[in-house]
Amino acid sequence: xxxxxxxxxxxxxxxxxxxxxxxxxxxxxxxxxxxxxxxxxxxxxxxxxxxxxxxxxxxxxxxxxxxxxxxxxxxxxxxxxxxxxxxxxxxxxxxxxxxxxxxxxxxxxxxxxxxxxxxxxxxxxxxxxxxxxxxxxxxxxxxxxxxxxxxxxxxxxxxxxxxxxxxxxxxxxxxxxxxxxxxxxxxxxxxxxxxxxxxxxxxxxxxxxxxxxxxxxxxxxxxxxxxxxxxxxxxxxxxxxxxxxxxxxxxxxxxxxxxxxxxxxxxxxxxxxxxxxxxxxxxxxxxxxxxxxxxxxxxxxxxxxxxxxxxxxxxxxxxxxxxxxxxxxxxxxxxxxxxxxxxxxxxxxxxxxxxxxxxxxxxxxxxxxxxxxxxxxxxxxxxxxxxxxxxxxxxxxxxxxxxxxxxxxxxxxxxxxxxxxxxxxxxxxxxxxxxxxxxxxxxxxxxxxxxxxxxxxxxxxxxxxxxxxxxxxxxxxxxxxxxxxxxx
Ligand SMILES: CC(=O)N[C@H]1[C@@H](OP(=O)(O)OP(=O)(O)OC[C@H]2O[C@@H](n3ccc(=O)[nH]c3=O)[C@H](O)[C@@H]2O)O[C@H](CO)[C@@H](O)[C@@H]1O[C@H](C)C(=O)N[C@@H](C)C(=O)N[C@H](CCC(=O)O)C(=O)O
Ligand SMILES: Nc1ncnc2c1ncn2[C@@H]1O[C@H](COP(=O)(O)OP(=O)(O)OP(=O)(O)O)[C@@H](O)[C@H]1O
Ligand SMILES: N[C@H](CCC[C@H](N)C(=O)O)C(=O)O
Ligand SMILES: [Mg+2]
Numbered sequence: 260x261x262x263x264x265x266x267x268x269x270x271x272x273x274x275x276x277x278x279x280x281x282x283x284x285x286x287x288x289x290x291x292x293x294x295x296x297x298x299x300x301x302x303x304x305x306x307x308x309x310x311x312x313x314x315x316x317x318x319x320x321x322x323x324x325x326x327x328x329x330x331x332x333x334x335x336x337x338x339x340x341x342x343x344x345x346x347x348x349x350x351x352x353x354x355x356x357x358x359x360x361x362x363x364x365x366x367x368x369x370x371x372x373x374x375x376x377x378x379x380x381x382x383x384x385x386x387x388x389x390x391x392x393x394x395x396x397x398x399x400x401x402x403x404x405x406x407x408x409x410x411x412x413x414x415x416x417x418x419x420x421x422x423x424x425x426x427x428x429x430x431x432x433x434x435x436x437x438x439x440x441x442x443x444x445x446x447x448x449x450x451x452x453x454x455x456x457x458x459x460x461x462x463x464x465x466x467x468x469x470x471x472x473x474x475x476x477x478x479x480x481x482x483x484x485x486x487x488x489x490x491x492x493x494x495x496x497x498x499x500x501x502x503x504x505x506x507x508x509x510x511x512x513x514x515x516x517x518x519x520x521x522x523x524x525x526x527x528x529x530x531x532x533x534x535x536x537x538x539x540x541x542x543x544x545x546x547x548x549x550x551x552x553x554x555x556x557x558x559x560x561x562x563x564x565x566x567x568x569x570x571x572x573x574x575x576x577x578x579x580x581x582x583x584x585x586x587x588x589x590x591x592x593x594x595x596x597x598x599x600x601x602x603x604x605x606x607x608x609x610x611x612x613x614x615x616x617x618x619x620x621x622x623x624x625x626x627x628x629x630x631x632x633x634x635x636x637x638x639x640x641x642x643x644x645x646x647x648x649x650x651x652x653x654x655x656x657x658x659x660x661x662x663x664x665x666x667x668x669x670x671x672x673x674x675x676x677x678x679x680x681x682x683x684x685x686x687x688x689x690x691x692x693x694x695x696x697x698x699x700x701x702x703x704x705x706x707x708x709x710x711x712x713x714x715x716x717x718x719x720x721x722x723x724x725x726x727x728x729x730x731x732x733x734x735x736x737x738x739x740x741x742x743x744x745x746x747x
Contacts, residue, residue, distance in 0.1 A: 277338035295320030350450025371460025394427035414443030463610035551618030587718025605718025637668030645680025661698035
């Protein structure tokens with residue numbers, strides 16, 4: 260068992276009251292989870308301030324309290340540690356508690372508005388195929404080799420994150436690929452981690468409910484690269500307007516990828532259809548199973564990372580050419596009878612929706628209709644709703660607006676906000692059906708031979724969250740079931 264003194268190593272401390280030479284059972288930031296012998300870290304959250312639960316934590320047996328503001332009365336026999344920043348302290352303490360697992364692996368973080376899951380998953384699959392034991396932390400799932408551990412966040416909280424990394428180290432993982440969300444950077448979930456490299460995919464409109472302005476969203480993402488160590492690499496997408504800005508102040512070794520301009524990892528799309536992509540990658544022609552220009556970017560990021568980590572170019576391209584994309588990302592089924600193509604895709608931002616629809620347009624052989632079913636999540640960025648309504652209507656022949664995860668919001672009101680962004684002359688293309696299954700059914704009933712249906716926004720998700728309750732819902736399962744029923 261570790262002592263509080265060991266766990267506080269490298270934490271920026273203002274004052275200590277009581278002995279830190281005490282054993283700590285576990286760390287927690289949640290008073291409700293405190294058990295006797297634990298240390299409770301009081302963190303200021305988005306909704307409440309953890310400092311108000313210090314008494315509760317003590318009553319449940321906490322032996323140490325880590326906080327930014329000391330309570331007026333200090334309980335005897337409890338060690339109070341006043342720190343400059345509780346959120347940052349949590350990451351550093353969690354690292355120390357679990358023997359700093361990130362020091363013992365090659366940890367690569369992927370950030371950006373879209374593409375994180377795809378890039379991290381492809382890296383995990385590639386390095387596994389190259390014979391390495393790997394770990395993955397992603398929105399869809401966490402993985403240690405073949406063992407799948409369900410994920411609750413894109414990037415877990417620092418205590419769970421370090422616990423998972425420690426498990427990976429104990430299991431012999433050499434490489435770990437993780438998504439780094441902007442929420443995680445801002446909330447210091449990655450504080451104290453040692454990264455071998457960082458990847459930037461792109462930055463477009465999302466999460467303005469949380470970050471308030473686009474500039475602040477950029478600043479938060481950039482701080483990930485600002486804090487990378489000098490022996491790490493920082494790989495960026497040169498074709499993104501903010502690609503170079505991200506690396507402006509990094510100490511890490513800079514590297515670039517691009518489809519449009521000179522870069523360390525330069526790609527050119529030669530063919531792009533439903534069977535995949537043919538791309539030249541630094542002058543070698545390769546066929547990949549992933550579809551669409553946006554995946555050409557993801558593949559370049561993965562290729563560049565593998566080379567920066569010292570892998571052999573020919574082996575990497577050979578292995579990568581046979582790898583499939585992540586679940587629920589351009590995941591398609593074709594109906595037996597009428598050859599209707601139904602695509603499930605996790606596009607839940609305006610840019611992702613625009614890209615996926617552009618890709619679909621390029622894949623059409625003739626004038627098949629594109630029918631889009633899409634909604635927007637509740638309790639999340641409201642500003643993207645009218646834009647997504649507009650993007651869907653601009654780039655589809657028919658649109659059915661529906662519910663995503665309404666969470667605590669009124670689903671009809673969310674749909675109205677999406678409708679508000681659609682110009683009058685496009686309104687005739689649009690139907691609104693609140694029930695997602697009904698919306699998918701209607702799309703299928705409107706589809707003729709060889710038409711393409713896009714069901715966007717929920718990808719791999721196996722639930723729909725309505726009023727705090729998660730009901731089982733799986734876009735792909737619903738499509739399969741309805742296609743059979745309707746004998747399409
Ligand atoms: C908005 C947001 O990010 N919230 C995260 C945040 O919670 P919070 O700030 O609301 O916490 P809070 O309720 O204010 O509580 C503050 C502190 O008091 C403590 N507390 C609270 C109540 C109590 O009785 N006792 C107690 O000790 C809490 O444990 C916490 O430490 O810190 C929690 C612990 O780390 C997270 O679980 C929680 O994620 C929520 C569930 C969430 O939905 N987050 C989403 C938005 C998110 O993080 N998404 C990104 C992906 C986005 C993307 O890339 O698309 C992700 O990385 O998953
Ligand atoms: N490089 C990319 N550029 C733009 N859009 C992309 C890119 N890669 C994927 N997309 C689109 O974004 C959707 C989400 O992709 P992915 O899950 O890989 O992103 P993410 O960054 O992990 O998302 P999240 O923030 O929810 O974790 C995909 O279904 C696709 O429509
Ligand atoms: N990681 C994203 C997922 C959005 C997916 C969409 N289905 C929704 O529920 O809004 C978020 O938390 O904003
Ligand atoms: Mg993700």
